[in-house]
Amino acid sequence: MDTIFALASAQGKAGVAVIRVSGPLALEAGAQLCGGDLPTRRASLRVLRDESGERLDEALVLTFSAPKSFTAENTVEFQTHGSTAVITAVLESLGRINGLRMAEPGEFTRRALENGNLDLAQVEGLADLIDAETEAQRKQAQVILAGGLGELAEKWRANLIRAASLIEVTIDFADEEVPVDVTPEVAALLAGVQVGLEQETAGVKIAERIRSGFEVAIIGAPNVGKSTLLNALAGREAAITSEYAGTTRDIIEVRMDLAGFPVTLLDTAGLRDTEDHVEGIGIALARKRAEDADLRVFLADDHEILDVEMRAGDIRLRPKADLRDDAGDAISGRSGQGIDRLVGHVSEVLRNRSAQAGIATRARHRDAMLSALVSLKEAQDTLQRGPEFYDIAAEEMRSSIRALEMLVGRIGVEDLLDEIFSSFCLGK
Secondary structure, three states, X not given: OOEEEEEOOOOOOEEEEEEEEEXXXXXXXXXXXXXXXXXXXXXXXXXXXXXXXXXXEEEEEEEEOOOOOOOOOOXXXXXXXXXXXXXXXXXXXXXXXXXXXXXXXXXXXXXXXHOOOOOHHHHHHHHHHHHOOOHHHHHHHHHHHOOHHHHHHXXXXXXXHHHHHHHHHHHHOXXXXXXXXXXXXXXXXXXXXXXXXXXXXXXXXXXXXXXXXXXXXXXXXXXXXXXXXXXXXXXXXXXXXXXXXXXXXXXXXXXXXXXXXXXXEEEOOOOOOOOOXXXXXXXXXXXXXXXXXXXXXXXXXXXXXXXXXXXXXXXXXXXXXXXXXXXXXXXXXXXXXXXHHHXXXXXXXXXXXXXXXXXXXXXXXXXXXXXXXXXXXXXXXXXOOOHHHHHHHHHHHHHHHHHHHHHOOOOOOHHHHHHHHOOOOOOO
């Protein structure tokens, strides 16, 4: 492989910048910048110089010998002063060393995958961790990065291999008397894997929402204070408010961190009958987004009949608490009354739903597990048909094993890699 280098910390001026070099020539390149005095066992301060001997900077230099590095290759990291000029000078000096080139986005992580330091699910977990904006997203990404999904897949895979091997032994000795009937053990192994796959598949939707964000729609008739409430929750003037009904005609979205959960608040057009064509389009869109939202907050008086049916977990509050004598279950974005209670209620609902989340977080994970589940059920059905069908059952088990190997990136995912790594920043 080529030896690659890149800025591993964020672009722009900072106190410290980290520049990473990885590959077969990493130690030689590091020694060249350090004037031949490269630390080999611990981090040490070194003066970095270019090929002409001109001083570039004084940096903390760390060396990692293969395979004990992130990429499993020889790696050198320079912790320099974080000025743009210093970073540019060090990168340009590295670029002039024969055999070195600038890394592509995600290339360090791709090498960690190809060299066996990470599986594909861990790579996706790392991408999620870098993008994490809330505490729930951070915790979820850490579980994936720590190998939680890979451990599950390996456990399922080991049980399927055991089941397939027992069946294949029976096939191999079909003409002889096998002393033990292996069918009960095989059936138990398959049933255990089935339960695990079904539980994890069921939790993917919630896990995806933690990763991408829950949608909470504010719904009600025109001029009940939906936009004012959105602005109060967002802490800024995100939506236009006025005393005229029908001001909001499109969906206004505000992304925020709500008690550690990523939430997109939706301010929708007021629900009413109208002859205004444009407002009618907005109302139709409001109904569609309200139907798709994870949670809806209805602003309506007790006597009002809602055009959108409430679901479990939805919240109904009376609007304009600041204009009421009895405002016990009412809310006002203008005065702030009831907002803390609303935030607490929404947080509790999302917390309860998040408890059902699995480790798998992506549609790719769900598809691989569903594929494994289909083959597994076929194997179970075939197994019940008797010994003459054991060879077909074993093949279905192997198909299920292959689907699990795709889950962690062992086979059949080459076409996905470019797309996955294109989302990484340059130094990762």
